[in-house]
Amino acid sequence: MVAEQNASLKPYNSFGLDVRAERLYHLESEMHLLEYLDDPEGYGQHSLLLGGGSNMLIAGDIKGSVARVAWTGRRLVEEGDGFVIVEAAAGENWQDFVQWTVDQGWGGLQNLSLIPGLVGTAPIQNIGAYGVETKDSLHSLRWMRWADGEIEEFSNAQCEFGYRDSLFKGRLKDQGVILSVQFRLSSRDHTLVTHYGSVAEELALRGTEAGLRSIADAVMSIRRSKLPNPAELGNSGSFFKNPTVDAQKAAELAQEYPNLAQYPQADGRAKLAAGWLIEQSGWKGRRLGNAGMHAKQALVLVNYGGASAAELLAVARQVQADVLAKFQIALEMEVNLIE
Ligand SMILES: Cc1cc2nc3c(=O)[nH]c(=O)nc-3n(C[C@H](O)[C@H](O)[C@H](O)COP(=O)(O)OP(=O)(O)OC[C@H]3O[C@@H](n4cnc5c(N)ncnc54)[C@H](O)[C@@H]3O)c2cc1C
Structure with a gap:
């Protein structure tokens, strides 16, 4: 090598x-x-x-x-009554893998179509979209510890998944490498999630029934219309996490901003749309030189061409400062800052 x-x-x-x-x-x-x-x-x-x-x-x-x-490979590990277990190497392209499972008629990952990145990274921040997260179908994964080269297997429960979070983003961050991931997918009686975002609307517009392939296609079409393609405009998807606030803050915000969508959490707190907060702070489509927040999706930090990392960071920091000043909410980066 x-x-x-x-x-x-x-x-x-x-x-x-x-x-x-x-x-x-x-x-x-x-x-x-x-x-x-x-x-x-x-x-x-x-x-x-x-x-x-x-x-x-x-x-x-x-x-x-x-x-x-960059190591690749995928295989069917087990075929059970109504389910399959499939394994993919960490270096497999996520989108290619998801489309392959959909083409096989295996359900679970279709809503996660067209998310950039590799299979081995998907569990780290428990990637999610359109009402589905990696944790919903992850069976287990293999992980190698840098310190001694030991390989361990983690079950779904051991991964400590949360919203855009897992053990590998927390306690085990940078401690090792995910080698391969196994998913448990349905082979019949699929759970079809269409209530989130505009998936149901897109299916209706296309005149198609909900199914694995039609949902995957609908999701890809929505994503293409809303999100900039990194091959054309440099970006990293959602740059900030959607913040969660306590019940009292949520009630105050609801009174002052009736248009602010709130997503109640099991613990009584509420999740807010970071994109809305950014837009209300005047940043939707606003640029500083070659960097700025996207005109169609305020949560996406964009390199309009030739921006340096410093320029991108300057925009990110100003957005955080402006949202803090207006709403007293501290936005946390979803993206890993490599310094
Ligand atoms: C246009 C666009 C849209 C996006 N949409 C979404 C979305 O809808 N939902 C969502 O959740 N995310 C979304 N993302 C974010 C991104 O796609 C995911 O976070 C993805 O999982 C990143 O994968 P990657 O391989 O590119 O990770 P990288 O950026 O290469 O790495 C991320 C981190 O993981 C570490 N890492 C990488 N591989 C391994 C490994 N095998 N073992 C241990 N650590 C490792 C790296 O060191 C780094 O700290 C989007 C990004 C873009 C550009």
């Missing part, structure tokens, strides 16, 4: 930032990962593990070694 020296990471991050890595290792098998772990120039000087680069803002050139997850 050969490392690229002084490699541009532009093709590997969805903001399209032309930052460089002192050494870039393309790990195309689990064997490469073990070689990397043993290499004093590799893991010995490890700085960053890179998946599809669609949930990170790399603030500058990276000293040391960057390891890119």
Whole structure:
């Protein structure tokens, strides 16, 4: 396995930032990962593990070694009564994997169509969209600890999933590598979620019944119409998390802003739409130079071409300051800031 020296990471991050890595290792098998772990120039000087680069803002050139997850493979592990268990390697492209499961007639992931990134990263922030999250169908995963190369298996319950959160974003952040993920998917009597966002409307518009393929197609069509394509406009999807506030704050906000949608949580708190708060703070479609918040989706920070990481961060920080000043709510970044 050969490392690229002084490699541009532009093709590997969805903001399209032309930052460089002192050494870039393309790990195309689990064997490469073990070689990397043993290499004093590799893991010995490890700085960053890179998946599809669609949930990170790399603030500058990276000293040391960057390891890119690039091992692939998928297989049917088990066929049961009304379900299957399938496994995919961490480096499988998420969208390709999801479409493959839909084409096989296996249900569970269809609402998560067209989310950028790799399979191995999906559990980390429990990716979710249109009323479905990774945790709803994840069966188990294999994980290797950097410190000693030991491999452990985690069940769904052991992953400690939460909203855009898991054990791997918390206690085990940067402690190891997810190697492969198994999903338990339905092979009949599928649970079809269409009530969230405009999925039902899109199906009606197309005159199609709800099914695995029609939902996947509807979701892809909605996403294409709403979200900028990173290949054309650098972005990382939702830049901030939707904030959760306590019941008293929720009641105050409801009185002052009757248009603010609130999503009650089981613990009595309420989740708010960060995009709405950003829009009300005057940031929808607003730019500072080459960086700004998207005109159709205020939650998406966009590189309009040639923006530096500093320019993108300046916009993000100003948005946080303005939302805090107007609503007394601190927005938290969903995207990983690599400094
Ligand atoms: C246009 C757009 C739309 C998006 N829409 C959504 C959405 O609807 N819902 C949603 O939840 N997200 C969304 N995202 C965010 C993003 O797609 C997900 O977070 C995705 O899982 C990131 O995968 P990645 O492989 O690109 O991760 P990366 O950005 O490469 O990595 C993210 C973090 O995970 C770590 N990491 C990567 N691989 C591994 C591994 N195998 N083991 C351990 N750690 C690892 C990295 O070091 C980094 O800290 C969107 C992004 C874009 C650009």
